[in-house]
Structures are given as C-alpha cells and as structure tokens.
Amino acid sequence: MSENGKSLVLSGSGVTKIFGSGAKKVVAVNKVDFEFHEKELVSIVGESGSGKTTLVKMLLGLISVTEGDIYFMGEKRDIRSRRQKKEYWKGIQAIFQDPFSSYNMFHKIDSVLLDCINMRGGRSLPRPKKIEMITEACSFVNLKYAELTNKYPFELSGGQQQRLMIARIFLLKPKILLADEPTSMIDACSRATILDMLLGLRNETGMMIIFVTHDIGLAYYISDSVYIMERGRFVESGKADAVILSPSAEYTKRLINDVPKIHSPWDFTKAAEGASV
Amino acid sequence: MKNMLEVKDLTTKYITRFHEDVYAVDHVSFCVKEGKSVGIAGESGCGKSTLALSLMGYYFPPLHYTSGEIIIDGKNISGMSPDEVRLHILGTEIAYIPQAAMNALNPTQRIIRFIEDVIRAHQPKASKKDIYDLARKRFEILNLPADVLQRHAVELSGGMKQRTVIAISTILSPKVLIADEPSSALDVSSQKMVIKMIRDLMEMGYIKSMIFITHELPLLYNVTDDIMVMYAGQLVESGSAKQMVFDPVHPYSKGLMDSIIVPEEGARDIKLAAIPGTPPNLKNPPMGCRFAERCKYMTPLCKAYAVKMTDFGDVDENGSHQGLNRSYRCLLPVHELKASYESEAKGGAAI
Numbered sequence: 001m002s003e004n005g006k007s008l009v010l011s012g013s014g015v016t017k018i019f020g021s022g023a024k025k026v027v028a029v030n031k032v033d034f035e036f037h038e039k040e041l042v043s044i045v046g047e048s049g050s051g052k053t054t055l056v057k058m059l060l061g062l063i064s065v066t067e068g069d070i071y072f073m074g075e076k077r078d079i080r081s082r083r084q085k086k087e088y089w090k091g092i093q094a095i096f097q098d099p100f101s102s103y104n105m106f107h108k109i110d111s112v113l114l115d116c117i118n119m120r121g122g123r124s125l126p127r128p129k130k131i132e133m134i135t136e137a138c139s140f141v142n143l144k145y146a147e148l149t150n151k152y153p154f155e156l157s158g159g160q161q162q163r164l165m166i167a168r169i170f171l172l173k174p175k176i177l178l179a180d181e182p183t184s185m186i187d188a189c190s191r192a193t194i195l196d197m198l199l200g201l202r203n204e205t206g207m208m209i210i211f212v213t214h215d216i217g218l219a220y221y222i223s224d225s226v227y228i229m230e231r232g233r234f235v236e237s238g239k240a241d242a243v244i245l246s247p248s249a250e251y252t253k254r255l256i257n258d259v260p261k262i263h264s265p266w267d268f269t270k271a272a273e274g275a276s277v
Numbered sequence: 278m279k280n281m282l283e284v285k286d287l288t289t290k291y292i293t294r295f296h297e298d299v300y301a302v303d304h305v306s307f308c309v310k311e312g313k314s315v316g317i318a319g320e321s322g323c324g325k326s327t328l329a330l331s332l333m334g335y336y337f338p339p340l341h342y343t344s345g346e347i348i349i350d351g352k353n354i355s356g357m358s359p360d361e362v363r364l365h366i367l368g369t370e371i372a373y374i375p376q377a378a379m380n381a382l383n384p385t386q387r388i389i390r391f392i393e394d395v396i397r398a399h400q401p402k403a404s405k406k407d408i409y410d411l412a413r414k415r416f417e418i419l420n421l422p423a424d425v426l427q428r429h430a431v432e433l434s435g436g437m438k439q440r441t442v443i444a445i446s447t448i449l450s451p452k453v454l455i456a457d458e459p460s461s462a463l464d465v466s467s468q469k470m471v472i473k474m475i476r477d478l479m480e481m482g483y484i485k486s487m488i489f490i491t492h493e494l495p496l497l498y499n500v501t502d503d504i505m506v507m508y509a510g511q512l513v514e515s516g517s518a519k520q521m522v523f524d525p526v527h528p529y530s531k532g533l534m535d536s537i538i539v540p541e542e543g544a545r546d547i548k549l550a551a552i553p554g555t556p557p558n559l560k561n562p563p564m565g566c567r568f569a570e571r572c573k574y575m576t577p578l579c580k581a582y583a584v585k586m587t588d589f590g591d592v593d594e595n596g597s598h599q600g601l602n603r604s605y606r607c608l609l610p611v612h613e614l615k616a617s618y619e620s621e622a623k624g625g626a627a628i
Contacts, residue, residue, distance in 0.1 A: 047464040048435075142553070157555075158321070187492040189320040192536040193551040214464050217495075217540040221549070244540050258465040260472075260495040261539045262522055268473050 006037040007074070009175055009208050010059070010092075014068035017054050017232075028054040030232035031068065036176070036208055041199075043211045043219035043240070045255065046229035052212050055229075056180050059210070060094055061085055073175070090119065093174040097181040099161035103153035109164065110149055113137065116171040137167040140204075141197055159190035166197050173205045180212045195222055216255050220244040228252045280348070281486040282309040282332070282453050287345035287355075289331040292338070299559045301327040303510040304345070306586075309453065313600060314479065314487040316501035316518070318494060318533060322556060324510040325490045326376070329455045332488070333371050334362045350452050350485075368395055372451040372484070376458040379438035382430035389426040391445050399449060412448065418481065419444055419474055436467025440474050447484055454484040458491050472500055494537050498522045503601040506530040509556045509567040512586060516603040526589075526614055527605045528572050566608065574609060574617060584608055 017029040029051045036042055046052045057063045059070065061079045070077045072091065079085045096102050103112065113134045117123075122130065131145075138145040141163040153161055162182060169177055179198065183191040199222070202209055213219050219226050219240070226243045228236040228251060236249040247253050260266050285306050291299040301324045309315050317325050327340065334354045336342050347355045349370045354362065367373070375381065382391065392412045396403050413423045425433065425441060433441060439459060447454060456475065460468040478484050489501050497504055497518065504521040506514045506529065514527040525531045535550040554571035557563050565580040566572070572579065588604045589611050607614065 047466065187321045188494060188536055189492070189533060189552060191538075192549040195549060196551055215538075216465075217538045217544065220540045221538045221545055221547075240545070245542055255465060256540050258469045259540055260493070260499040261541055262495050262498050262537060263539070263541050266469075266499045268469070268476070 006039060008035055008071070009038050010034075010036040010070070010072055010210075012059075012068060012070045015055070015058060015065055015070060016067035017051075017058055017063070018066045027232055029058065032229075032232070032234050034227065034234070034237075036210065038175075038208055039202065039206050040225065041202060041209045041211060041223045043213060043223035043226045044229055045213060045216050045219045045226060047214055047255070049231075050229045051232040052214075052229055053180060054232075056094070056178050056210075056212055060092060060178060061088055089174075090172070091175040092178065093169055093172055093176070094178040094180060095162070095165045095169065095182045098185055099158050099165060100154070100185075102165060103161070105152065105154055107153075109151055109153055110134075112153065112164070113168065113171060116168050120172060133171065134167075137170045138164075140170050140200070141167045142193070143167065159186045159193070162186060162190075162194055163197065166194070166201060169207075170201060170205070173207065175207060177201070177207050177209045178212070179209060181214070182211075183218065184213070184215070191218075198222070215259070216244065216252075217259055228255070278310045278312070279350075280308045281311050281313075281350055282488075283346070283348040284308065284332065285346040285348070287328075287331060287347060288343040289327065289336070290341050290343050291327075292341060293560075294339075297560050300343070300562070301340075301510050301559060302331050303562075305507075305512055306345075307505060307512065307515065307601060309486045309488065310600070311485050312479070313503065314489055314501040315601065316489045316491070316497035316504045317507055318492060318497055318504060318530075319507035320492060320533075320556070323507045325507055326457055328507070329373065329457045329488065329490055332453075332455060333373055334366060335359055363398070368446070368449045368451060369399060370451055371453045371455060372446040372449075373455045374443055374446055374457060374459045377462065378442040378446075378459065379430075379435055379462070381442060382438060384429060384431050387427055387429060388441055388445070392426070392448055395445060395448055415448060415483075416444060419477060434467070436463050436470055439463060439467070439471050443471070443474060443478075447478055450483045452485045454478070454487045456487065456489045459489075460496070461491060461493065468496075472496070475500070494522065494533060495539050505601065506533060509562065510559055511567060511606065513568065513607075514605040515586075515601045517600050520603060526611050527568075527607050528574055528614065529568050530605075531614075531618060566606075574614065576608065579608055582608065 011034060013033050014031045015029060016031050019026045019028055044052055058065050079088045114130060117130050117133060135145040138148060143160065143163055183194050198209060211223055223240050225238060226240050227234050228249060230251045235251050236243055243252065247256060257267055287302055287305045288300060289302045291301055293299060305328060319325050330340060332347060334347060334357050336359060345355065346353055354366055389409065389412060393408050396408050412426055416423050421440060421444060430438060460471045463471065479487060491497055501518055504518050505512050508529050514530045521530065522534055525534045532550060532552040552571055557567050565582055566584055569575050569579040584606050586604045586606050588602045
C-alpha cells in the first residue's frame with residue numbers, strides 16, 4: 001500500500017457517523033474512504049454542516065465511529081482503553097479553530113509546554129534541558145520564551161495563542177497533525193505566518209498534515225491533495241491543481257465560484273443557488 | 278458629486294482603568310462621495326472597529342471623543358450627546374452592522390417587532406400596518422421571503438439572520454452604512470448572498486454610501502470602490518481598490534496585499550510574505566513612523582520624524598478622480614519604494 005514509495009499513515013474505509021436514531025437520524029459522515037500518505041499535506045474542504053469537524057473528531061478518537069474502519073500506520077486502530085488512547089494521541093495531535101478555548105485557563109504556559117515533553121517520555125530530563133527544548137520550540141514559532149514564562153495563555157493575542165499551539169506540536173512531533181480551521185479566527189496578516197509555520201513544521205519533522213478549512217483558496221495554496229466534502233460525503237478528491245483548476249463536481253464549481261477573487265470577476269448570477277433559508 | 282460623509286482629523290481615545298489614554302483613532306481624515314463605497318483594511322487591533330464606532334458619534338466610556346469633525350451630508354455631528362445621536366443620527370443618517378449582528382436578535386421576539394422598534398424610534402406615530410407594508414415591500418425587493426417577518430430569530434440560518442439584520446438596520450434608508458465585518462462569520466455561499474444584498478441596497482439607492490470593514494482583501498476588492506489601509510490607529514495609504522491591490526505603495530499595504538490567497542491559477546507559486554513583529558503599543562506610540570519597527574526599508578530618519586499623509590499624483594485609470602485621493606504615509610518617495618518592490622520580485626524569481 002504505497003504511492004510513490006510513501007507509506008500510508010492513516011486510511012479509512014466506509015467511515016460513517018450517525019447521530020440520533022429513527023426520525024431524528026442525522027448521517028453526519030456517510031461512508032467516506034480516504035488514504036493519507038506520509039509527509040503529505042491534505043486539505044478537507046467543505047461548508048459549515050458538511051461533516052468536516054465530525055470526521056476530525058472521529059480521526060482523533062474523540063467520538064466513536066458508527067460504521068467502518070480506520071487504519072493507523074497500516075494497522076486497524078484500536079483505542080478502546082484509556083492507555084491505548086493515550087498511546088494513539090502520541091501519534092496524532094490537533095490544532096483547533098478557536099485558540100481562546102483550546103487551553104486550560106488555570107495552567108501557565110510553562111506547564112502546557114512541559115506536559116508535551118513529559119508526554120514524549122522526557123519526564124526524567126534535567127530541567128535546564130527541558131527549558132532549552134521549550135525555548136527552541138518557542139523560537140520556531142517566533143515567540144520568546146523569556147516573555148512567556150509565568151504567563152497564562154489568555155494573556156496572549158489570538159495569533160500568539162495559535163502559534164503556541166504550533167510550538168506544542170513542534171515538541172510533540174506526532175506522525176499526523178489535524179489542523180481544524182486553524183486560521184479562521186485570526187486575521188489575514190497573521191494567517192500567512194501560521195501557514196508558513198505549518199509548512200515549516202512539515203519540512204522539519206516530516207509529519208503528515210490534515211488541513212480542514214472552508215476556504216478553498218487556502219486549501220489550494222497549502223495542500224498537495226484536496227478532498228471536497230458535501231453533506232458527509234467526499235464528492236471530489238485529487239491533486240490540488242487538478243481539483244481547483246478543473247473541478248468536475250458541481251459542488252466544487254460552486255464553492256470556487258462563491259469565493260471572491262482578484263483576477264477574474266466575482267459572478268453574482270449564480271448566488272441564489274444552494275442558499276438555505 | 279457631493280460628499281456624503283466627511284471626516285476631518287478625527288481623534289478618539291480609550292481611557293483605561295489605570296487612567297491611561299490610548300489613541301485608537303489618530304487624526305483620520307477622509308471623505309465618502311455619494312454612491313461610493315470605501316473599504317478599511319488592517320490587522321486586528323489597528324482601530325478599524327473603533328473608527329466605525331467613532332463615526333457614528335456613539336461614544337460610551339471607555340471610548341471618548343477628543344477632536345476632529347464628522348460631517349454627514351453637510352450636518353456636523355461631532356460633539357452631539359449619545360441621546361441626540363440615537364434620536365437624530367442612528368438609523369436615518371448612519372446605520373451600523375456590527376460583526377456579530379446575527380447574535381444581536383432577541384430570541385423571544387418576532388422579526389417584525391425589531392422593525393417596529395426601529396421605525397417607532399424615529400416616527401412614534403407610525404401605524405402597525407404601515408410598518409408591516411414597508412417591511413414587506415423592502416424584504417421582497419431584497420429577495421428575502423416575507424414570512425421571515427413573522428418568525429423568531431432561532432428559526433433562521435446564520436446567513437439569513439445576517440441578511441435580516443442588514444434589512445432591519447437599513448429600513449430607514451440611511452445615508453451611510455457602516456458594515457463591520459458583516460460576513461466574516463459566514464461560509465462562502467452565505468457570504469456571497471450577504472454581499473449581493475449590500476450591493477443591491479447600494480444600487481437601488483436605499484443606502485447612499487458605505488464603509489466596509491474587513492481584513493479579507495479579495496472581498497474588499499470586489500465590494501468597494503476605494504480602499505484605505507489602517508495601521509496602529511492611523512491611515513497609512515488610500516486609493517482605488519484596483520490601485521491598492523495591484524499597485525500598493527506603503528510597505529505595510531504591500532505586505533497586506535502579498536498575503537492575499539485566492540483559488541486561481543498561479544496562486545500556488547506566490548510566496549506568502551508574512552510581516553514579522555507586532556504593532557506598537559498605543560499607550561505610548563513611537564514618535565516617528567509607527568510601522569518603522571517592522572519595516573524592511575527602515576532608515577534612521579523614519580524613527581525620528583512623524584510623517585503626514587501625502588497625496589501623490591496618481592489619478593484613476595480613466596482619468597476621473599472621484600474617489601479617495603491616492604495618498605500614503607511614508608518618508609521614502611514613491612518611486613524608490615516601487616523600485617525596491619520590483620527588484621525584490623525579480624530577485625525572488627531568480628532564486
């Protein structure tokens with residue numbers, strides 16, 4: 001199971017999530033198949049309500065999978081016990097949309113970062129060594145540890161908090177990083193910084209990144225391959241250039257058409273389609 | 278064309294609880310002509326939203342008016358008390374759509390009640406039937422289903438709520454509409470509907486001019502005629518949308534324009550340029566150029582002299598000069614800045 005010599009890190013077949021039952025049954029994710037290879041940067045694009053976040057939660061093991069199987073590093077994922085789950089999370093980590101609610105507000109930044117080192121098995125390292133690792137991680141994301149120490153996460157701006165999140169990932173060095181709309185809450189100028197850092201992270205540690213977003217322009221810019229999600233299904237997938245520049249699914253065409261562009265005019269004639277009350 | 282909104286040297290400040298003055302809007306001057314729209318771009322914390330609040334003349338502590346004039350259609354509103362502003366300005370002269378407008382609707386009321394409130398605040402004797410007829414007519418023109426009027430806010434989707442709020446706040450046909458990130462919480466197709474509706478309002482003349490605030494530059498480029506870029510409480514550059522996106526002069530606007538991401542051919546080859554550093558603390562802003570610390574082209578003079586906005590003679594492509602003046606705030610001359618951008622672009626290509 002490999003493509004261009006790259007091995008599979010995460011794959012799934014027929015992954016389904018159903019909420020509720022009977023008349024109130026909601027199929028949030030409907031039999032999706034995917035294959036993510038190492039060092040790849042994959043984007044999952046869809047509008048709100050298309051099931052992106054539900055899929056991310058399943059991949060992270062935060063909610064159960066109703067049907068279908070997820071394979072991690074070629075083996076079927078088994079995270080029934082707490083110990084297994086912890087082990088699994090050493091290999092897969094996430095950055096969430098809202099940096100303001102990602103942190104435990106009672107923990108100082110130092111302990112947030114120290115926890116990461118401990119999780120990687122560095123509990124017995126001498127303290128100066130730990131501080132050195134933290135300083136390195138902070139400087140990777142353009143933060144100064146000396147300014148952060150003894151502060152709480154909420155004292156930082158949104159962009160800084162999101163960068164601290166990336167510093168965490170830098171320390172943890174997981175196999176897979178799930179980035180769930182990491183740039184949607186911060187402004188366009190800091191966005192470029194965050195994207196740069198994600199790309200740097202991949203080059204540095206060789207991790208695979210799953211980038212979840214509703215901004216198709218962003219997905220096109222950053223990713224190797226793109227999965228387009230509509231109502232719980234993948235309607236189109238492939239290399240970024242192929243999907244964005246010559247889309248075949250109606251939904252993809254509409255998404256691209258709905259984004260404001262600068263070189264071609266923004267077409268308003270099709271605006272009424274697909275809009276919900 | 279007459280000026281709908283004229284702002285002269287507007288300065289407003291926040292007074293913090295430690296009695297420090299923070300000048301969030303610092304000597305801002307511009308004007309918006311009838312039928313024109315102006316966009317304000319800038320990173321978070323640069324004073325975009327404070328400028329919007331200040332323009333309404335709606336000052337509540339900790340925000341205080343310091344100096345300057347705001348003239349709406351020949352009427353000076355600076356110095357009015359909040360009560361006067363609410364009676365005579367809000368709704369009829371200026372309408373404001375806040376960022377989280379869709380959360381502003383009281384869930385226990387039907388939509389028609391909000392419209393009644395807005396109209397009765399200005400015309401206390403308006404009859405229920407007149408209000409209903411007016412609302413229905415306006416909703417139909419704007420392609421909003423009329424049955425929304427009888428619904429509660431919780432029954433509507435996010436995009437629908439946002440469009441309803443816009444319809445409510447513009448029901449009295451204000452002269453200026455201030456839209457503060459009206460679509461940044463929505464996904465792309467709802468965003469497009471909201472923008473289409475704002476454009477319709479402009480085209481049909483229900484609003485005479487507009488100020489649109491967002492940090493999404495491709496959106497601004499498609500919505501407004503002119504763009505102003507704000508940095509640390511000051512304007513740093515202004516010009517027509519096309520000039521600003523394709524030919525920015527100030528190093529900060531250049532940095533902003535370089536961070537544009539669109540799903541178009543060639544977009545992947547662009548190297549995103551992040552501007553390093555953070556904006557200065559406005560409690561004690563630097564004496565010279567506020568962008569100097571982060572600027573690639575900084576000279577020792579930049580930190581010593583405060584620079585004023587200077588016009589430079591670029592007129593619109595078609596020769597008409599109806600929008601904002603092309604002006605910038607930098608010590609370096611225009612041709613020098615442009616030359617360094619060009620040589621940089623070439624250098625990047627060579628690598």
